[in-house]
Amino acid sequence: MNALIPVVAAILQAGSFTLDKVILSMRHVGYKMYLGISFPLFWFCGFILFLIFRPPLGPELFTGYLAWLLALSIAISSMSNILYYRALDSDKLAELQAIDLFKNIPIILFSSLLFADERNPVFVISAFIAAAAVIWSHWDGTHFKIARHTLSFLMWTVVVVPLGISTLKPLLAAWDPIAFLFVHDGIVAMFFWFLFSRATEHVPLNAYGYFLLTNFLSVTAWVLFFISYKNSGIVYTTLLFSLEPLLVYFAAVLFLKERLDRRKAIAFLIVLASITISHLMQG
Numbered sequence: 001m002n003a004l005i006p007v008v009a010a011i012l013q014a015g016s017f018t019l020d021k022v023i024l025s026m027r028h029v030g031y032k033m034y035l036g037i038s039f040p041l042f043w044f045c046g047f048i049l050f051l052i053f054r055p056p057l058g059p060e061l062f063t064g065y066l067a068w069l070l071a072l073s074i075a076i077s078s079m080s081n082i083l084y085y086r087a088l089d090s091d092k093l094a095e096l097q098a099i100d101l102f103k104n105i106p107i108i109l110f111s112s113l114l115f116a117d118e119r120n121p122v123f124v125i126s127a128f129i130a131a132a133a134v135i136w137s138h139w140d141g142t143h144f145k146i147a148r149h150t151l152s153f154l155m156w157t158v159v160v161v162p163l164g165i166s167t168l169k170p171l172l173a174a175w176d177p178i179a180f181l182f183v184h185d186g187i188v189a190m191f192f193w194f195l196f197s198r199a200t201e202h203v204p205l206n207a208y209g210y211f212l213l214t215n216f217l218s219v220t221a222w223v224l225f226f227i228s229y230k231n232s233g234i235v236y237t238t239l240l241f242s243l244e245p246l247l248v249y250f251a252a253v254l255f256l257k258e259r260l261d262r263r264k265a266i267a268f269l270i271v272l273a274s275i276t277i278s279h280l281m282q283g
Contacts, residue, residue, distance in 0.1 A: 002228070002231065002232050002236075003240060005224050005227055005228045006224070006232075006240040006241050007240060007243060008221075009220075009221040009222070009224035009241065009244075010221075010240070010241050010243040010244035010247060011243075011244075011247060012220050012221035013217070013218060013222075013225075014243075014244050014245075014247035014248045016214045016215075017248045018251040018252065018255065019210050019213060019217070020085075020088065020214055022210060023038075023207055023210045023211065023214065024088055024089050026204055026206070026207055027204065028202060029207055030089055031085040031088070031089040033196065033199045033200050033203065034085055034089075035081065035085055035196050036192055036193055036195070036197055036199050036200040037200050037203060037211055038211055038214070038215060039081075039192045039193070040189045040193055041211055041212060041215040042185055042218060043185050043186045043189040045215050045216050045219040046178070046181045046185055046186070046219050047182060047186075049178050049182075049219065049223065050178055050179065055177075055178045055182075056179065057176075057179045057183070061175060061179075061183075065170075066175075070171060070183075072163075072164070072167055073171060073184060074187050074188055076160055076161070076163065076164030076167075077164060077184070077185075078188050078191055078192070079156065080157075080160075080161060081192075083153045083156050086153075087153040103157040103161050103162070104127055104130065104238050104239065104241075105128065105131035106157075106158050106159075106161070106162040107162045107166075107234065108123065108127040108235050108238055108239070109124065109127070109162075110162035110163070110166055111162070111165070111166055111169070111235055111238075112124055112235060114166055115166075115169060115234070117233065118169075120235055120236075123235045123236065123239050123278055124235075125278075126239060126274040126278040127238075127239060127274075129270065129274045130275075133266070133271060134267050134271075136267065137263040137266070165238075166234070168229055169229070169233075169234055172226055172229055177226035177229075177230060180226060181222060181223060181226065225237065225241065228240075239275055239278065242271050243272070243275065245268070245271075246271060246272060249264065250268075
Protein backbone atom coordinates (compact mmCIF):
# COMPACT_ATOMS: atom_id res chain seq x y z
CA MET A 1 0.00 0.00 0.00
CA ASN A 2 2.87 2.43 0.80
CA ALA A 3 4.28 1.99 -2.71
CA LEU A 4 0.86 2.38 -4.32
CA ILE A 5 0.31 5.92 -3.03
CA PRO A 6 3.25 7.61 -4.84
CA VAL A 7 2.70 5.45 -7.94
CA VAL A 8 -0.93 6.61 -8.22
CA ALA A 9 0.27 10.17 -7.57
CA ALA A 10 2.82 9.81 -10.39
CA ILE A 11 0.14 8.61 -12.83
CA LEU A 12 -2.23 11.46 -11.95
CA GLN A 13 0.52 14.09 -12.11
CA ALA A 14 1.70 12.73 -15.46
CA GLY A 15 -1.80 13.25 -16.83
CA SER A 16 -1.87 16.76 -15.39
CA PHE A 17 1.50 17.78 -16.87
CA THR A 18 0.46 16.45 -20.28
CA LEU A 19 -2.70 18.56 -20.14
CA ASP A 20 -0.58 21.55 -19.08
CA LYS A 21 1.39 21.34 -22.32
CA VAL A 22 -1.86 21.04 -24.28
CA ILE A 23 -3.11 24.24 -22.61
CA LEU A 24 0.14 26.12 -23.24
CA SER A 25 0.02 25.04 -26.88
CA MET A 26 -3.32 26.83 -27.37
CA ARG A 27 -3.40 30.16 -29.16
CA HIS A 28 -2.99 33.20 -26.88
CA VAL A 29 -2.23 31.05 -23.81
CA GLY A 30 1.18 31.77 -22.27
CA TYR A 31 2.76 30.85 -18.97
CA LYS A 32 1.59 34.07 -17.27
CA MET A 33 -2.04 33.36 -18.17
CA TYR A 34 -1.58 29.75 -17.10
CA LEU A 35 -0.21 30.67 -13.67
CA GLY A 36 -2.82 33.38 -13.11
CA ILE A 37 -5.72 31.00 -13.79
CA SER A 38 -4.47 27.52 -12.97
CA PHE A 39 -3.25 28.10 -9.42
CA PRO A 40 -6.46 29.75 -8.15
CA LEU A 41 -8.34 26.76 -9.64
CA PHE A 42 -5.84 24.42 -7.98
CA TRP A 43 -6.51 26.09 -4.64
CA PHE A 44 -10.28 25.89 -5.20
CA CYS A 45 -10.03 22.11 -5.73
CA GLY A 46 -7.96 21.91 -2.55
CA PHE A 47 -10.56 24.01 -0.74
CA ILE A 48 -13.26 21.47 -1.67
CA LEU A 49 -11.10 18.68 -0.20
CA PHE A 50 -10.59 20.80 2.91
CA LEU A 51 -14.36 21.21 3.36
CA ILE A 52 -14.95 17.48 2.84
CA PHE A 53 -12.29 16.13 5.23
CA ARG A 54 -12.10 19.02 7.75
CA PRO A 55 -8.44 18.48 8.74
CA PRO A 56 -7.10 20.17 11.89
CA LEU A 57 -5.77 23.70 11.36
CA GLY A 58 -4.68 25.41 14.57
CA PRO A 59 -2.83 28.70 15.23
CA GLU A 60 0.20 26.78 16.54
CA LEU A 61 1.01 25.84 12.92
CA PHE A 62 1.77 29.50 12.14
CA THR A 63 4.24 30.19 14.93
CA GLY A 64 7.96 29.70 15.52
CA TYR A 65 10.09 27.70 13.13
CA LEU A 66 6.99 26.30 11.35
CA ALA A 67 6.06 29.80 10.18
CA TRP A 68 9.55 30.39 8.79
CA LEU A 69 9.63 27.02 7.06
CA LEU A 70 6.19 27.65 5.55
CA ALA A 71 7.30 31.05 4.21
CA LEU A 72 10.47 29.53 2.73
CA SER A 73 8.52 26.68 1.13
CA ILE A 74 6.03 29.13 -0.42
CA ALA A 75 8.80 31.34 -1.83
CA ILE A 76 10.70 28.42 -3.38
CA SER A 77 7.51 26.84 -4.75
CA SER A 78 6.43 30.12 -6.37
CA MET A 79 9.75 30.65 -8.12
CA SER A 80 9.97 26.99 -9.16
CA ASN A 81 6.59 27.16 -10.85
CA ILE A 82 7.41 30.40 -12.67
CA LEU A 83 10.65 28.93 -14.05
CA TYR A 84 9.04 25.58 -14.90
CA TYR A 85 6.03 26.95 -16.79
CA ARG A 86 8.07 29.62 -18.55
CA ALA A 87 10.33 26.86 -19.83
CA LEU A 88 7.39 24.59 -20.67
CA ASP A 89 5.78 27.41 -22.67
CA SER A 90 8.78 27.58 -25.01
CA ASP A 91 10.26 24.08 -24.81
CA LYS A 92 9.02 20.55 -25.36
CA LEU A 93 7.25 18.64 -22.61
CA ALA A 94 9.57 15.63 -22.93
CA GLU A 95 12.65 17.84 -22.51
CA LEU A 96 11.28 19.46 -19.34
CA GLN A 97 10.41 16.13 -17.81
CA ALA A 98 13.90 14.77 -18.46
CA ILE A 99 15.33 17.77 -16.62
CA ASP A 100 12.69 17.46 -13.89
CA LEU A 101 13.84 13.91 -13.27
CA PHE A 102 17.39 15.12 -12.62
CA LYS A 103 16.28 17.01 -9.48
CA ASN A 104 15.71 13.71 -7.68
CA ILE A 105 19.45 13.27 -7.21
CA PRO A 106 20.20 16.42 -5.17
CA ILE A 107 16.89 15.93 -3.31
CA ILE A 108 17.84 12.40 -2.24
CA LEU A 109 21.43 13.33 -1.39
CA PHE A 110 20.45 16.48 0.53
CA SER A 111 17.71 14.67 2.44
CA SER A 112 20.02 11.77 3.26
CA LEU A 113 22.60 14.14 4.70
CA LEU A 114 20.07 16.24 6.60
CA PHE A 115 17.81 13.54 8.06
CA ALA A 116 19.20 10.36 9.65
CA ASP A 117 16.02 8.35 8.97
CA GLU A 118 16.31 9.07 5.23
CA ARG A 119 19.70 7.39 4.76
CA ASN A 120 19.18 4.35 2.57
CA PRO A 121 22.23 3.25 0.51
CA VAL A 122 20.13 1.19 -1.90
CA PHE A 123 17.97 4.17 -2.84
CA VAL A 124 20.98 6.53 -3.05
CA ILE A 125 22.84 4.20 -5.45
CA SER A 126 19.70 3.81 -7.55
CA ALA A 127 19.38 7.60 -7.71
CA PHE A 128 22.97 7.98 -8.91
CA ILE A 129 22.34 5.47 -11.69
CA ALA A 130 19.21 7.38 -12.73
CA ALA A 131 21.11 10.70 -12.73
CA ALA A 132 23.91 9.29 -14.89
CA ALA A 133 21.35 8.06 -17.40
CA VAL A 134 19.68 11.48 -17.64
CA ILE A 135 23.03 13.29 -18.02
CA TRP A 136 24.02 10.88 -20.79
CA SER A 137 20.72 11.49 -22.59
CA HIS A 138 21.54 15.23 -22.83
CA TRP A 139 25.18 14.93 -23.90
CA ASP A 140 25.87 15.28 -27.62
CA GLY A 141 29.61 14.60 -27.45
CA THR A 142 30.82 18.15 -26.75
CA HIS A 143 28.22 19.90 -24.59
CA PHE A 144 24.77 19.65 -23.05
CA LYS A 145 21.87 20.35 -25.38
CA ILE A 146 19.53 22.42 -23.21
CA ALA A 147 17.35 25.38 -24.21
CA ARG A 148 17.97 28.76 -22.51
CA HIS A 149 14.81 28.78 -20.39
CA THR A 150 15.26 25.10 -19.58
CA LEU A 151 18.83 25.80 -18.41
CA SER A 152 17.64 28.35 -15.83
CA PHE A 153 15.06 25.84 -14.62
CA LEU A 154 17.77 23.15 -14.37
CA MET A 155 20.08 25.38 -12.31
CA TRP A 156 17.24 26.29 -9.93
CA THR A 157 16.20 22.64 -9.73
CA VAL A 158 19.65 21.43 -8.75
CA VAL A 159 20.59 24.22 -6.32
CA VAL A 160 17.38 25.39 -4.61
CA VAL A 161 14.60 22.79 -5.03
CA PRO A 162 16.26 20.23 -2.67
CA LEU A 163 16.11 22.83 0.11
CA GLY A 164 12.43 23.45 -0.61
CA ILE A 165 11.61 19.74 -0.58
CA SER A 166 13.49 19.28 2.69
CA THR A 167 11.28 21.88 4.38
CA LEU A 168 8.32 19.55 3.76
CA LYS A 169 9.55 16.91 6.21
CA PRO A 170 9.28 19.00 9.40
CA LEU A 171 6.23 20.85 8.04
CA LEU A 172 4.28 17.67 7.27
CA ALA A 173 5.28 16.20 10.63
CA ALA A 174 3.07 18.93 12.14
CA TRP A 175 0.58 19.66 9.35
CA ASP A 176 -2.17 17.50 7.90
CA PRO A 177 -1.41 17.14 4.14
CA ILE A 178 -4.80 18.52 3.02
CA ALA A 179 -4.59 21.49 5.40
CA PHE A 180 -1.03 22.16 4.25
CA LEU A 181 -2.05 22.18 0.58
CA PHE A 182 -5.02 24.45 1.38
CA VAL A 183 -2.87 27.08 3.11
CA HIS A 184 0.42 26.75 1.21
CA ASP A 185 -1.06 26.77 -2.28
CA GLY A 186 -3.69 29.30 -1.33
CA ILE A 187 -0.93 31.82 -0.66
CA VAL A 188 0.88 30.84 -3.87
CA ALA A 189 -2.39 31.24 -5.81
CA MET A 190 -2.98 34.72 -4.39
CA PHE A 191 0.57 35.72 -5.34
CA PHE A 192 0.16 34.52 -8.93
CA TRP A 193 -3.26 36.13 -9.27
CA PHE A 194 -1.85 39.46 -8.09
CA LEU A 195 1.19 39.15 -10.37
CA PHE A 196 -0.49 37.85 -13.55
CA SER A 197 -4.16 38.88 -13.36
CA ARG A 198 -3.81 41.24 -16.33
CA ALA A 199 -2.66 38.30 -18.47
CA THR A 200 -5.90 36.40 -17.75
CA GLU A 201 -8.33 38.81 -19.42
CA HIS A 202 -8.77 36.93 -22.70
CA VAL A 203 -8.82 33.22 -21.94
CA PRO A 204 -9.94 30.96 -24.84
CA LEU A 205 -13.29 29.35 -24.00
CA ASN A 206 -12.04 25.90 -24.99
CA ALA A 207 -9.27 26.15 -22.36
CA TYR A 208 -11.50 26.21 -19.27
CA GLY A 209 -12.32 22.49 -19.33
CA TYR A 210 -8.63 21.62 -19.59
CA PHE A 211 -7.83 23.99 -16.73
CA LEU A 212 -10.39 22.31 -14.47
CA LEU A 213 -9.31 18.78 -15.36
CA THR A 214 -5.57 19.35 -14.97
CA ASN A 215 -6.02 20.97 -11.57
CA PHE A 216 -8.33 18.25 -10.31
CA LEU A 217 -5.71 15.64 -11.26
CA SER A 218 -2.87 17.71 -9.81
CA VAL A 219 -4.55 18.41 -6.45
CA THR A 220 -5.30 14.71 -5.98
CA ALA A 221 -1.73 13.82 -6.94
CA TRP A 222 -0.16 16.33 -4.55
CA VAL A 223 -2.32 15.26 -1.61
CA LEU A 224 -1.18 11.66 -2.19
CA PHE A 225 2.39 12.93 -2.62
CA PHE A 226 2.29 14.77 0.72
CA ILE A 227 0.74 11.74 2.44
CA SER A 228 3.58 9.57 1.15
CA TYR A 229 6.16 12.17 2.23
CA LYS A 230 4.63 12.25 5.69
CA ASN A 231 4.29 8.48 6.16
CA SER A 232 7.10 6.97 4.05
CA GLY A 233 9.76 9.66 3.83
CA ILE A 234 11.34 11.85 1.16
CA VAL A 235 13.78 9.36 -0.35
CA TYR A 236 11.23 6.55 -0.75
CA THR A 237 8.61 8.87 -2.26
CA THR A 238 11.03 10.69 -4.56
CA LEU A 239 12.45 7.52 -6.06
CA LEU A 240 9.01 6.05 -6.78
CA PHE A 241 7.80 9.40 -8.10
CA SER A 242 10.54 9.15 -10.74
CA LEU A 243 7.93 7.20 -12.70
CA GLU A 244 6.06 10.45 -13.35
CA PRO A 245 8.53 11.99 -15.85
CA LEU A 246 8.76 8.63 -17.61
CA LEU A 247 4.99 8.52 -18.04
CA VAL A 248 4.87 12.14 -19.20
CA TYR A 249 7.64 11.57 -21.73
CA PHE A 250 5.82 8.76 -23.46
CA ALA A 251 2.51 10.63 -23.24
CA ALA A 252 4.18 13.54 -25.05
CA VAL A 253 5.42 11.19 -27.75
CA LEU A 254 2.11 9.33 -28.14
CA PHE A 255 -0.44 12.13 -27.78
CA LEU A 256 1.41 15.37 -28.54
CA LYS A 257 3.43 13.85 -31.39
CA GLU A 258 6.77 14.94 -29.98
CA ARG A 259 9.73 13.18 -31.57
CA LEU A 260 10.94 10.02 -29.85
CA ASP A 261 14.53 10.53 -28.73
CA ARG A 262 16.37 7.23 -28.48
CA ARG A 263 18.74 8.35 -25.74
CA LYS A 264 15.98 9.75 -23.55
CA ALA A 265 13.88 6.63 -24.03
CA ILE A 266 16.81 4.45 -22.93
CA ALA A 267 17.49 6.79 -19.98
CA PHE A 268 13.91 6.49 -18.77
CA LEU A 269 14.07 2.69 -19.05
CA ILE A 270 17.23 2.73 -16.93
CA VAL A 271 15.41 4.84 -14.34
CA LEU A 272 12.53 2.38 -14.29
CA ALA A 273 14.94 -0.54 -13.90
CA SER A 274 16.80 1.18 -11.04
CA ILE A 275 13.51 1.74 -9.20
CA THR A 276 12.45 -1.87 -9.70
CA ILE A 277 15.80 -3.35 -8.63
CA SER A 278 16.04 -1.13 -5.54
CA HIS A 279 12.62 -2.25 -4.31
CA LEU A 280 13.37 -5.90 -5.02
CA MET A 281 16.54 -5.56 -2.92
CA GLN A 282 14.59 -3.84 -0.16
CA GLY A 283 11.81 -6.42 -0.27
